Amino acid sequence: MTLKSHQAMHAVEVDVDCQFIEDKSDPEQDRYLFAYTVTIRNSGTAPAKLLTRHWLITDSNNKIQEVRGDGVIGQQPRLKPGEEHHYSSAAMVETPVATMRGSYGMVDDEGVEFDAPINQFVLSIPRTLH
Numbered sequence: 001m002t003l004k005s006h007q008a009m010h011a012v013e014v015d016v017d018c019q020f021i022e023d024k025s026d027p028e029q030d031r032y033l034f035a036y037t038v039t040i041r042n043s044g045t046a047p048a049k050l051l052t053r054h055w056l057i058t059d060s061n062n063k064i065q066e067v068r069g070d071g072v073i074g075q076q077p078r079l080k081p082g083e084e085h086h087y088s089s090a091a092m093v094e095t096p097v098a099t100m101r102g103s104y105g106m107v108d109d110e111g112v113e114f115d116a117p118i119n120q121f122v123l124s125i126p127r128t129l130h
Contacts (some may be wrong), residue, residue: 001033004062009044009045009046009057009128010044010046010048010106010108010112010114011042011043011044011045012040012041012043012044012048012079012106012116013040013043014038014039014040014041014116014117014118014119014124015038015039015041015072016037016038016039016100016118016121017036017037017039017099018032018034018035018036018037018038018096018104018121018123019034019035020034020123020124020125020126021033021034021035022125025125027072027096030094030095031092031094032092032093032094032095032096032123032125033090033091034090034091034092034098034123035076035088035090036072036088036089036090036091036123037086037087037088038072038086038087038088038089038112038118039084039085040077040085040086040104041079041083041084041085041114042079042080042081042083043081043082045081046081046082046109046110047049047079047080047108047109048078048079048106048107048108048114048116049076049077049078049079049106049107050071050072050075050076050078050079050085050104050105050110050116051070051071051076051104051106051107051113052068052069052070052071052079052103052104052105053067053068053070053071053072053098053099053103053104053105054067054068054102054104054105055067055068055091055102055118056100056102056130057069057091057093057098057099057100058098058099058100059093059094059095059097059098060067060096060097060098061093061094062081062093062125063094065066065091065093066086067102067121072087072089072104073087073088073089074086074114086122091120091123092110093100094116094121096125096126097122097124097125098122098124099120099121099122099123100118100120100121100123101118101119101120102117102118102122103115103117104116104118105117111126118123
């Protein structure tokens, strides 16, 4: 199978919507909580199961938190072509602006593993970035 046909089979899109959680944050203690909701969409032609997650969270001081683990919030969803999975989680950082990026480790029904990239997105308290 060619690389191009694998790419068509293994197309997983990830969208993230995030918000600052003011009542659970404490700026005086350098604690900023951001909630995020992730939509994982299988836009490929083969079913795929999410096995692992890998996040890199970088704050404005260039401090990096690396998060690795099985599944997402205790789940390893299997998505048929066209299906979506949604979940919500949160991240605590030490600055009012940070970024997150990463990938999900996926596997298709034939046992072929591939990564679904999560493009970088910004965590920012309101009125911090223009």
